[in-house]
Structures are given as structure tokens and as C-alpha cells.
Amino acid sequence: MRTCRLPDRAEPVDLAIAGGRIREVGAASGPARETIDVAGRLVTPGLVDSHMHLDKALLTERVAGSAETAAEAIRLTGAAKRAFTAADIAGRARRVLDLAVAAGTTAMRAHVEVDPIVGLMGMGAMLALKREYAPAVDLQLCAFAQEGILQAPPTETLLRRALEMGADLIGGCPYNDTDARRHIEVVFALAAEFGVDADFHVDFSDEPEHLHVREIVRQTIRAGWQGRVAAGHLTELAALPGPEQAALVAELAAARIGVISLPLTDLYLMGRRDELNVRRGLTPIRRLLEAGVPVALASNNVRNPFTPIGTADPAHLTFVAAVAAHMGTRDLMRDLVATVTTHPARILNLRDYGCGAGCRADLVVWECERLDEIVMALPPRRLVVKGGRVSVEHERRIVERWRSDDASRAPSG
Numbered sequence: 001m002r003t004c005r006l007p008d009r010a011e012p013v014d015l016a017i018a019g020g021r022i023r024e025v026g027a028a029s030g031p032a033r034e035t036i037d038v039a040g041r042l043v044t045p046g047l048v049d050s051h052m053h054l055d056k057a058l059l060t061e062r063v064a065g066s067a068e069t070a071a072e073a074i075r076l077t078g079a080a081k082r083a084f085t086a087a088d089i090a091g092r093a094r095r096v097l098d099l100a101v102a103a104g105t106t107a108m109r110a111h112v113e114v115d116p117i118v119g120l121m122g123m124g125a126m127l128a129l130k131r132e133y134a135p136a137v138d139l140q141l142c143a144f145a146q147e148g149i150l151q152a153p154p155t156e157t158l159l160r161r162a163l164e165m166g167a168d169l170i171g172g173c174p175y176n177d178t179d180a181r182r183h184i185e186v187v188f189a190l191a192a193e194f195g196v197d198a199d200f201h202v203d204f205s206d207e208p209e210h211l212h213v214r215e216i217v218r219q220t221i222r223a224g225w226q227g228r229v230a231a232g233h234l235t236e237l238a239a240l241p242g243p244e245q246a247a248l249v250a251e252l253a254a255a256r257i258g259v260i261s262l263p264l265t266d267l268y269l270m271g272r273r274d275e276l277n278v279r280r281g282l283t284p285i286r287r288l289l290e291a292g293v294p295v296a297l298a299s300n301n302v303r304n305p306f307t308p309i310g311t312a313d314p315a316h317l318t319f320v321a322a323v324a325a326h327m328g329t330r331d332l333m334r335d336l337v338a339t340v341t342t343h344p345a346r347i348l349n350l351r352d353y354g355c356g357a358g359c360r361a362d363l364v365v366w367e368c369e370r371l372d373e374i375v376m377a378l379p380p381r382r383l384v385v386k387g388g389r390v391s392v393e394h395e396r397r398i399v400e401r402w403r404s405d406d407a408s409r410a411p412s413g
């Protein structure tokens with residue numbers, strides 16, 4: 001691939017790609033089977049959406065009313081879930097995956113609900129989709145206890161079955177259970193039993209009324225699971241006073257826990273009891289980044305009671321976060337691009353991720369030259385490359401008919 005403008009280089013370079021990997025970065029060496037000249041466009045590693053619910057996406061047409069709180073969203077979605085079928089889950093998930101792949105997402109972690117309502121139906125459907133979409137996106141499937149574990153038997157047994165079926169990791173939701181500490185213990189026990197990573201939906205309130213993340217830190221260290229645990233939402237962290245917040249952020253950094261901010265959901269569902277100066281309800285992204293915590297922005301939900309909007313394009317999340325999290329300088333915008341590329345790659349423990357020699361050739365070619373333009377202008381994608389092959393090619397055609405002399409004389413339907 002010729003004349004690629006890489007994020008960390010001043011001048012465009014050529015990338016030699018073979019066997020699904022970047023072999024060389026620099027001047028082109030020798031003849032290639034296929035040569036693509038990207039004409040100095042920005043090339044980044046593939047986008048990584050680290051937290052997505054494909055199984056409950058695209059429900060707006062069948063759910064009456066919108067949720068005002070997370071509890072209400074869980075209730076409305078739980079009711080809709082009773083009518084799910086495997087074909088229905090796969091159909092909606094495919095529509096979202098197609099959007100994500102076209103946007104340049106080459107890796108995604110999907111939370112798949114495993115509970116007494118859907119049983120293992122979602123996991124079965126998603127395992128088939130993981131194989132179907134393997135040429136375009138690496139899907140990590142997280143067996144997720146949205147309805148709780150202790151309050152929803154036999155969820156623990158179902159989670160174990162899901163891991164036996166091939167789930168890649170285990171996910172908990174301690175705020176939606178009767179005993180949060182015990183819930184976290186069950187998740188860590190399953191993570192240890194199957195040797196998999198753990199990912200929690202945690203501390204999803206305006207006030208610091210749960211702070212279950214403290215227990216997650218303790219159990220991460222006790223299990224020796226540093227670098228293998230993620231915490232999603234974590235909005236309560238933003239409500240802690242300065243010194244207390246700084247101490248907890250330092251604990252997260254020491255335990256190498258990744259934080260996944262879900263800005264579209266959090267901005268939508270937090271701050272609902274505020275009548276004046278409504279809070280934004282985002283985890284403190286900048287402070288976490290400054291402390292060296294890997295922070296990802298992720299889609300979470302696409303058009304359901306938790307989040308009425310969504311495009312499955314991670315770039316859109318950076319656009320929102322630039323204003324919602326006050327990250328508007330060029331350097332901070334570059335940091336925001338890292339929250340949908342290198343940081344989530346680290347949280348998902350993706351191997352050989354990046355634009356260097358030896359990395360997997362999962363790449364996005366953008367219609368722009370600089371990283372900060374991704375955030376400020378949402379440029380179209382030109383090409384998406386997965387495992388060294390072009391997976392998506394975008395064509396754009398804009399005809400500015402108003403500019404032509406005869407525009408007014410020759411209107412057309």
C-alpha cells in the first residue's frame with residue numbers, strides 16, 4: 001500500500017503487506033501482487049469497539065416508550081427479550097455488524113446476554129455470527145449476566161455452559177444483583193476456572209452510591225488478573241471528591257484495569273434527577289488517561305431503551321466526547337482517537353495491533369490527513385483492510401448540480 005500517512009510519521013510511507021501482516025514500513029521493496037496507492041491519506045489501525053450489545057440492538061420499533069433510568073431500560077429491554085428468537089437476534093446483529101465493518105471496525109467485544117429469559121439462545125446465534133464475520137471483524141464474545149447471577153438462577157450454570165460453548169470471556173453486572181460482592185466473586189471464579197478475561201458493567205449512577213469497582217480492584221489483585229479486567233460505565237467515579245477520586249484512579253492504574261466509557265448511553269441516562277445544571281454523567285476520561293489507565297470509548301447500545309440513537313461508528317463517539325468531556329485541543333483529540341484504537345486494543349488484549357512491521361494488517365484509510373480531523377470532522381472512510389485484504393471499499397460521488405450553468409434550466413427528479 002503506497003503513500004500512507006501514518007499517525008506518528010511526518011511523511012507518507014509505503015506499507016508492504018503479506019500473509020495478513022505488515023512486513024515492512026518504509027520505501028516499497030520489490031514488486032507486489034497488488035498495489036494500492038492511497039495518495040497520502042491518513043492510515044490508522046482498525047477501529048476497536050470494546051463494548052457492544054448486538055443481541056439487544058435495534059429495538060426502537062418494538063419497545064413502547066423511552067427509558068428515563070437504567071433500571072427502566074433494563075425492565076423495558078427485559079420485556080422485549082421474551083420475544084427474541086435466534087433468527088431475530090442474528091438479523092439485528094448483522095445490521096449493526098455491517099455498519100461497524102463499513103465504519104472501519106476490525107475488532108469488537110460483544111456482550112451476549114445469558115440468563116433465564118434467553119438462556120443460551122443469544123450465545124448460539126452470536127457464535128455462528130462470529131464465524132460468519134471472521135473475514136471482516138474479530139468478535140470477542142462476553143457471556144454477560146445482565147439480569148444478575150444470584151437473583152436470577154440458574155444464571156451461574158448458564159454462564160458456565162456459555163464458556164464451554166466458546167464464549168471468550170465473562171461479564172458481570174453487580175449493580176443489578178442482590179449481593180454485589182458475591183456476584184463479583186462468581187465472575188472471578190468463572191474467569192479463573194476457564195482462564196478468561198472479565199468485564200464488568202459497574203457503578204452506573206450519578207452519585208457514588210455503589211463503588212463496586214473497589215471490590216473489583218481487590219479481587220483483580222487477589223486473582224492475579226491485572227491487565228485482564230475491564231470496567232464499563234464507571235460514571236460514579238466522576239462524583240467522587242478530588243482526593244478520593246485520585247486515590248481510586250491510582251488503584252485502577254495499579255491493577256491495570258481498563259475503563260470503558262459509554263458516552264451515548266451515559267449522557268442519555270445519567271443526570272435525570274437534576275433539574276438545574278444537569279450533569280453529564282461521564283467517567284472522568286481525562287483524569288484516567290493522565291493517570292495511565294487505558295480508556296476506551298465504546299458504542300454499548302444502538303437504538304434501544306438504553307440509547308435511542310447509534311451508528312456503530314466509533315469515530316462518532318470521539319466527536320461527542322470532544323465536547324462532552326472537554327477534549328478539544330489537537331493533542332486531546334489525538335488522545336480521543338487512541339480511545340477507539342490503541343487503548344481498546346490493549347483492553348481486549350489484541351495481539352500484534354498497530355501500524356508497525358509485524359502487526360496484523362487491519363487498517364483504515366481515511367479521507368483526511370491528520371488524526372485530529374477524525375474527531376473534529378468525521379471524515380468518510382476510503383478503505384478498510386482486514387488481515388491484509390481490502391474488506392470494504394467506499395465510493396463517494398457528489399454532484400454539485402447547483403454549480404453548473406444549466407442547473408436551473410435542467411431540473412431533474
Ligand SMILES: [Zn+2]
Pocket residue numbers: 051053111201232300301
Ligand atoms: Zn453495556
